[in-house]
Structure formats: structure tokens, C-alpha cells
Amino acid sequence: MPTDIFMKINGIQGESRDKGHKDEIDVLTWTWGLSNQVMAPSAGGGAGAGKVKFQDISFTHLVDKASPNLMLSCASGKHIHEARITVRRSDPTTPQEFLLIKLQDVMVTGVQSSATRGPEGLMEQVTLNFAKVDFEYKAQRPDGALEAGAHFNWDLRLNKP
Template sequence: MDHSAPNPSIDYFLKIDGIEGESLDSKHGKEIQILGFNWGETQPVSIPFVNGGGSGKVSMQDLTFTMYTCKASPKLFLSCAKGEHIKEATLTARKAGGEQEDFYSIKLEQVLVSSYNTGGGSGSSLPIDTVTLAFAKITYQYRPQTGKGALETPVKAGWNLEENKAV
């Protein structure tokens, strides 16, 4: 993707096994359209790590996303309340307009809805939900874009939290 150009509009979708969203998109039908997300990790280190101290076990953050309240909302709420296990969830991103190819994805396996919050305000649009997903395995993929706009071979990385190793 050309990072020197103005930021293109991005569409985000989330496909969660057993939970339908309201997307009518031809490639992401019945998925959840999300407004944004946040995920990360930290690596605890002992100082001075340059003199033999080492790193510890990665601390993987849950993936948090926001969405307008939709038909998936009650199911996400109930999944959190019941502690239901979900086989898989995949977040994808693509540039809006044009050929609309997915260039970014995060695939989660052995998923649990660990938090569900909803809220709104007077004069605002639909209520907004904030949902957090815990997981046992993650695969992260990004597809660089050439100067002519074609997507290149994906760059992938993954981590299995139960085994504490790359996948």
C-alpha cells in the first residue's frame, strides 16, 4: 500500500463462527461490519537484557473491536455471559471502492467473548458496542501493494498461546 498517499477509506469485516452480522457485501455477506479494532502484545524483559537477561513469555492482548449495534449484538452478549467457546473468528480489511481486495487479516482460533459493552447518547446514531475476544491462537497476515496497485504475496506470522510458540 502506498503510505505516502492520503489514507484511503478502509472497510473492516469480522466473521465469527455461529454469529451472523448484517453485511450485504458480496464478499463478506452476513459478516459483522466493524468501525475499528485494537490488538497487540508485550514482551516482558529483564534489564539489562543485553548482559544475559532474557525475555519472558509474551503477553498477548485480547482483540477489541467496535461496531454499531446489529443483529450480532445479542448473540455476542449471550456468548460472553455463557462463556461459550467459538472455533474461529477472522477480521479482514480492504480499501473501499475499486477492486476491493482484502489486504489485511487477523485469524483467531479457540475464541471466547471476554467482554461486551454497549452504549449510546442523546442525539447520536445507533448505539455502539465494544467487544473483546480472547483466543488461543492467532495468525496475522498483510499483503503489500505494488506501485501499480496489485497485491503481492502475503506476509504471515502466527502464535499459539497454549504452546507459547510460533505457528
């Protein structure tokens, strides 16, 4: 299913012209994950969970006016209050924002620029580290309406929701 993806980072303007996401960053791809190393079972019990490890969120976008500020934030170690990824179904009749990821206490940890021949041209991969995350997904019913959101919240400093 085709989607539109937007990244809003406090204090950093992108070039999106979308009515609902003006001046945000138009995102081509994003990736993120977490893992939990399982501890070996002990003599009297089963395996145990270790401490969750969160990956930095990484996104790719075309080089735009946000690029110099992303580089400056990375180079200076600037703390950013909040960043947000919004994913929307690209249906022209009923575009629905079904995934929202809010990040708090964010730092830009990497900026990697690249170029290709062809329509994409100059691209940039950016990685963000964060202290808190709120991941909300809304399923779409057959009539097109969205269901109530399912949430995952985590405070990485406290290692708990």
C-alpha cells in the first residue's frame, strides 16, 4: 500500500509542501528496531529477559534545506525536545494517518549524504537517538475509518513504560 512519510523535528524546517505537513521533511524510507538478549536458563528455572536495546531511528530523505541544520545538530551535539514521524496512506480520497512515532530528548547521531544518477539525485541518511518513544498504530476498518490506536511507550533512561 503506498504511503507518505513525514518527519517533523523541532527547530529544523524541511521542504514539504503537503497541506498538513508544511515545512516538515519528506521521508523516502525509515527504519528502527529493538531487541532483547535472552539470558541462558539457570539450573532451577527458565530463560530470562535481559535489558532491551533500542536502535537509533534512521531515515532517508532528499537533501533539502533541513540538511545543514541536521549536520549542525549532529556536529554540536544539540539536544532537540521532540521529533515525530507520521505515516499516511496515499489514498487520494481518504488519506489516513495510521502510524505516529513521537520521540523526546532527541539527538542527531549521524548524517550520511550520497548521490545517485537518476531522479533521486542527492540523498541523505539521518540517524536519531532518543530518550523516550511513543509508537501509535491505528488499524483501518473496511469502511476506511481508523480504529483506536494501539500504543507502545518506553522511557529508555528508566527502562520502563
